[in-house]
């Protein structure tokens with residue numbers, strides 16, 4: 001196979017294809033989106049194999065991948081780190097069932113919160129579920145580890161996590177690829193009861209998973225992703241790197257007078273024997289890892305107090321944000337590099353903004369007009385392009401916590417006695433996690449209004465199709481049992497602002513649940529469709 005230039009995400013996708021997956025499922029989320037963006041056209045080009053699709057949310061994606069594994073096929077499920085919170089239920093329990101066809105879970109963390117509401121570290125989830133986690137340091141490892149994940153999954157009968165971070169997911173390098181393996185034949189789970197988590201089965205399966213931990217450790221002690229190099233003299237500095245942090249360390253190490261002993265960890269559970277060997281050899285330990293102080297906190301609990309440990313917990317490395325070569329440089333004791341001063345060059349700040357002509361801007365104008373007669377109001381919102389409505393000049397929303405929370409928070413505020421309580425949610429987020437809290441609100445006839453901003457796409461992640469077309473969202477809402485007199489579909493055009501404001505105002509005055517669906521396609525996806533249509537014509 002030829003060498004190929006791939007994004008880290010694409011290396012995972014191609015690694016999964018070459019490992020013989022039959023299916024891949026995902027919900028878009030930066031920085032994991034490009035895995036499925038790679039696989040959907042790949043599948044189209046190859047007669048629909050492997051199957052690749054977007055799903056309503058990460059939980060349904062995970063469960064669909066589990067279904068493929070259940071019948072013996074290999075499957076990939078991918079998501080961003082906060083998506084794993086949504087998929088946590090099937091994820092944790094899938095570690096207990098006896099995985100049949102190989103299952104890899106690619107989770108892309110976002111240290112530095114480039115496009116996320118937190119910077120949680122998914123290695124804790126893998127540890128919590130007691131499964132093996134592979135953490136690539138570069139695109140080649142992303143490809144190789146994904147392939148290996150399927151062998152491990154079928155060998156140990158567990159899902160394998162591949163933990164990525166933004167800088168790896170979104171940067172390119174040359175990757176040497178291997179031969180494509182054939183798909184697994186369809187074959188149902190051989191062991192009766194191994195997927196039925198009734199307490200009597202689950203207790204047995206859980207116990208077996210605990211017994212397997214020794215085998216997992218044996219694997220991580222001996223695998224090529226965990227490497228230990230001790231230098232000649234005892235009592236010096238030892239460095240532990242994990243995943244991508246190795247690159248930042250290697251950029252600086254040549255300038256040190258004495259090369260430290262070095263343990264790199266790319267596969268978890270942590271290889272404790274290698275850690276002990278390093279500690280026996282060194283006087284001081286520096287732990288460099290992207291994300292939380294996951295390894296550092298574990299090691300602090302097992303080593304003798306005579307060894308000094310430096311890292312995020314002790315302040316040599318920052319506890320949050322991304323690492324950089326310069327941060328690591330300071331932590332290993334090297335002087336700062338001299339930068340080039342560009343005197344007088346003041347770059348202006350460029351805060352993110354809704355695109356010019358964005359339909360959300362028109363709906364926010366209508367909402368603000370509708371609210372102008374109230375001295376107080378509460379507008380809870382959600383995750384998507386429309387979250388930018390929190391910024392000037394709109395200042396239209398007051399919360400963004402997690403997928404679907406706009407609906408439930410508006411209900412909670414209404415039931416606490418606040419009026420008017422308005423939730424604002426996008427179509428994709430509504431279908432992801434907004435339907436269930438709306439059922440709660442309708443059942444309770446909560447005094448709230450929900451605005452669904454339907455731009456016919458998942459705009460923030462680059463315009464993936466929404467799982468249902470706009471023409472079906474009102475029918476879905478009506479099907480939940482809401483009074484049809486309080487469901488409206490409006491057009492999010494400037495010319496309709498006054499009319500829309502008056503519909504919103506009328507519903508704010510109604511003391512019960514109302515839903516207003518503001519429909520207009522995202523201008524970016526509309527442009528993209530035009531470009532594609534033009535390209536078809538000029539072919």
Ligand code: SF4
Nearest residue numbers: 355358385459522523
């Ligand atoms: S991508 Fe679409 S939905 Fe997002 S801000 Fe731009 S126009 Fe609005």
